[in-house]
Amino acid sequence: METPFRELDEQGYTVLEDLLTSQQVEKAIEALRGSYQESQVSAHEPGSLRTHNLTARAGIFREIIQLPRLVACMAHLLGSDYILSDMGARSPSPGMAAQGLHRDGGPFVPNPPYNAHMVLPLAAQSLMALSAFTAENGATRLVPGSHLRDIDSATVPVEEERLFLCDPGAVLIYDNRMIHGGGANTTGEIRYAVQGFCCRSTTSPFCDHTRSIAKELVEKATPLLRRLWGFECQSAWEESPREFKIVEAPGAQPRFDYNRGIR
Ligand SMILES: O=C(O)CCC(=O)C(=O)O
Numbered sequence: 001m002e003t004p005f006r007e008l009d010e011q012g013y014t015v016l017e018d019l020l021t022s023q024q025v026e027k028a029i030e031a032l033r034g035s036y037q038e039s040q041v042s043a044h045e046p047g048s049l050r051t052h053n054l055t056a057r058a059g060i061f062r063e064i065i066q067l068p069r070l071v072a073c074m075a076h077l078l079g080s081d082y083i084l085s086d087m088g089a090r091s092p093s094p095g096m097a098a099q100g101l102h103r104d105g106g107p108f109v110p111n112p113p114y115n116a117h118m119v120l121p122l123a124a125q126s127l128m129a130l131s132a133f134t135a136e137n138g139a140t141r142l143v144p145g146s147h148l149r150d151i152d153s154a155t156v157p158v159e160e161e162r163l164f165l166c167d168p169g170a171v172l173i174y175d176n177r178m179i180h181g182g183g184a185n186t187t188g189e190i191r192y193a194v195q196g197f198c199c200r201s202t203t204s205p206f207c208d209h210t211r212s213i214a215k216e217l218v219e220k221a222t223p224l225l226r227r228l229w230g231f232e233c234q235s236a237w238e239e240s241p242r243e244f245k246i247v248e249a250p251g252a253q254p255r256f257d258y259n260r261g262i263r
Pocket of ligand 1: 090139141181182183
């Protein structure tokens, strides 16, 4: 993993080719189509199909968010106790215009002049291509090295953009500070993709999985998935004076629990 780690540090992104098998890609598309049929689909960006909290919705999403090469890259960027912020999907429909360039999840934060990996980045994306990404169907545009530059995304010259062109099953991992944006889809087909957005355990995730995942799924989950769902870094609430509670999960070892002390 030396090369992907170096690329993440220097360019802000790396590509894991063939991370998903063709069976996993097929299953993920089928499950996504099912999720898009539900009425709770986000209207955040008209023209692209959006859905959230995918690890609650199908086993295939719980499987692919735990793939070892992806986990290794996320741990490199976010520390070995990183968590899942949310797994969602953005699939631009035919005719969808390009997105503006942007950074995910917040403003630019510069690397401080000490061991940057202790604190930065705060979040990272794994963009999983379920369709082939082409210049015509909205391949993601990205600006290499922009995770380290304090520049306005809106002013980046087009010559600095690169396209993430790939076969289905490839995954683009990037530091959330890297400037990027979806391309225009000028074809007649949906471009399918899933986004496993992760963050440091000290950052609030977009989705509170401790309260969004059914108890039966938590009981069956691997220790890694329970950690990704945030069961080990929960905020406690005071139910009655001096009696703090967290959401129970079998086997999870909360890092901080008022009643039992700090691990
Ligand atoms: O769909 C893509 O290619 C990029 C999506 C993206 O940047 C976003 O949803 O913020």
